[in-house]
Amino acid sequence: MAGSSRGTGEAWRFEAIGTRWEVVTARALGKSERAEVGRLIERFDAEWSRFRPDSTVSLLATDGGSRPAPGDAALLLDAYVELSAATAGAVNPLVGESLVRLGYDSSYSLTPGEAVAAPADWTRRLSWDDGALRLDGPGVIDVGALGKGRLVDLVLDLVIAMAPGDVVVDAGGDLAVRGEPQRVGLEHPFDPRRVVGVWEVTDAALCASGITRRAWGDGLHHVLDARTGAPVRTVAATWAVAADAMRADAVATALFFDGGPRIAFDWHVEWVRMTTDGRVEWSPGCSAELFTRPASVGS
Known part of the structure; x- marks a missing residue:
């Protein structure tokens, strides 16, 4: 749901937790440093993944x-x-x-x-x-509303400690930036060849969610209303920028529901969302450059 333009640096690309990662640093990470990142991701997966027994x-x-x-x-x-x-x-x-x-x-x-x-x-x-x-009894814990964002934050902190300077950590479009600003395209949920806007991210994180990713069957997707167990039908895509990726990820999920703008305001998170009928909404003072700006939504 988001793609960024990269500054100068060394890019390391790999697959983990079912998504494609890219870590861009001023200097290339060494073999032992990459192994340490791998161990961190493995530990998080071993704790929170519902996909491994x-x-x-x-x-x-x-x-x-x-x-x-x-x-x-x-x-x-x-x-x-x-x-x-x-x-x-x-x-x-x-x-x-x-x-x-x-x-x-x-x-x-x-x-x-x-x-x-x-x-x-x-x-x-x-x-x-x-x-x-x-x-208390059987149940399946799923921290998908903010778990990937938390892992991005953990990887970012580790990489900065090993290789200070400009750093970008991108996990399937959920990314955190330190140093050189990154211009991120907000991918149109119904046409990946288009974007609904561009967001410049500096020393912050941008996370996105959409109903066209992890979708299957007859209109099924991974963003559910826990009160019914059914997929959300009114919002198509969301984007949120926060100081850390965990909160950006969390707000990107909350924005599928009526209370999303309120918690975004309380957490000082900027946001954009697109409804399934094509309307684009955004938070007051949002710094994204949107190509369609019909109306803003108050906090």
């Missing part, structure tokens, strides 16, 4: 119970509490079972069944205190 969340899925909490469990799940409140329950980390029922499961069967709502009382069923991640 040995991950922390997969081991909790069948019967629940308690497992040692990942180090960033509080950061991610506390953010989910705010997202859930802002969207009246539409964003919920126990939406994983809803995705599985629609065919977006660990084997990528893409064979849809009946939609099922995520547990509305998820904060009672899921806890993350005293160094433990606990789930």
Whole structure:
């Protein structure tokens, strides 16, 4: 949903967590440095991926119970509490079972069944205190609303520590920039040959989400309303710029629902979104250069 123009530097491209990464640095990362980045991504995947049977969340899925909490469990799940409140329950980390029922499961069967709502009382069923991640009974934790953004932040911090200077970390269009500004095209959700605008990102992160990525079957896609378990139908694509990629990623998800603009305002996040009927909306003071500007949306 987004593509950026790169400045000068050394680009390292690789595949991880089901997406294509590009890390651009002033000097090429050495073999040992790349291996360290790989280990960081592997650790995160081993904790949060619902697509691998040995991950922390997969081991909790069948019967629940308690497992040692990942180090960033509080950061991610506390953010989910705010997202859930802002969207009246539409964003919920126990939406994983809803995705599985629609065919977006660990084997990528893409064979849809009946939609099922995520547990509305998820904060009672899921806890993350005293160094433990606990789930009261079976359930599938999915941190997809902000997990990739969090991983981008982690990789960015590690790369900057190893190779100070201008850095871009891009994970399938969700990117963080330090140093030289990057001009990012906002890909039209229904025509990848076009963009709806350009956003210059400086010392910040831009994340995007859209219904045409990870889509299958008859109108099915990965952005679900947790209250119904059904895909969102009114918003086609979202883009958000924040100081860090985790919050940009989270707001890009929240913008599929009515409460998205409010939490974006509270978190000081700029945004753009396109509805399925072709309208483009944006936050007050948004710095994106949009090619269609019919109306802005207040906070």
